[in-house]
Amino acid sequence: MLSLNASQDAPADLQAPRASSLRHPHAGARTEVDRVYDDIFDAVMDRRLLPGAKLTEATLCSVFDCTRATVRAALAQLAHDKIVLIEPNRGAFVWQPQAKETRDVFAMRRALECTVVDMLLALPDLAQRLEPLYAMVGRERQAFECGDRISWIRLSNAFHVELAQLLDNDVLTDILHSLCARSSLIIAYYDTPGQSACSYFEHQDILDKLAQGDAAGAKSAMQHHLHDCEERMGEPDKAPAADPWLAFSVKR
Known part of the structure; x- marks a missing residue:
């Protein structure tokens, strides 16, 4: 079998x-x-x-x-x-994403994630809530530095979803998770070897601005981060696709 x-x-x-564990964290x-x-x-x-x-x-x-x-x-x-x-x-x-979809997805992410920043800054205990996110960014840096690409991708994506989860708004989290998933597909499609985003220091900057209560700075850091993610992409990879079933580990 x-x-x-x-x-x-x-x-x-x-x-x-x-990534699937972030879709419905409280599911049965x-x-x-x-x-x-x-x-x-x-x-x-x-x-x-x-x-x-x-x-x-x-x-x-x-x-x-x-x-x-x-x-x-x-x-x-x-x-x-x-x-x-x-x-x-x-x-x-x-x-396979199209150019317009790429623009639309990142435009929506910039708008929504700046709204997340505003909502987070209204929380009275934000500094305490951010502590697990600082730890996550530390693991993201560790994964990048040791060359663990899959862990790095997972942690980089999870940062944005788990930041939204601090608000305990399931609708907002679902929408952002969907946008992050589509962003991952876009990045995979346009990914240029050696040009991937080293995003952990940008995540750190976002957290620092939030912890300082700097609304303008946090939103600027988020906008800059997402704009850079979009700008780092090159041309679609036209090389023949490898056997897709190598993506899975199949055991008897």
Whole structure:
């Protein structure tokens, strides 16, 4: 029997959360559709499955040891969330972003995350709430410096979602998580080797401005950070995609 095992999970000491764990942090028992969705979602967010990779139903059924109905339901949900594109008579593919979508996603992130900054600064105990985020940035730096790319990607993405989670507003967190996921796809599509963002020091600057109660400084730091993320991207990688199933560790 085949089972999917995310062997590339982060080392325990870095505590790098899988992207799927941030979708519904208070959710109950996962269904089979949730399991398939989450593992494909994590492979895409970790950039183990790259934009344009084809997702074949028969192979997914074998990898996940599940029914075709389960695979179709998971792919339909991924398509709804703009992680997968389903094309009639061709099948499912990891979403490939367009230039307008890139501009729209980062424009919305800048607007929403500056709103998050304003809402955070209204909290009376913000400095205390920020302590776990400082620890996260420390782990992000450690992952970058030791070359643990997957942990670094996970922690970099989680920073923004967990910053919003401090507000305990599930709707806001869901929206931001979706935007961060689409940003990860965009970055994977345009990623230029050697040009990836070294974002931990920018995250540190955002936290410092928040801790100081500097609203203008915190929003400026957030705007600068997200603008730089958008500007660092080069041209789409046109090289032939590797076998997408190498994204998964499959054990008998």
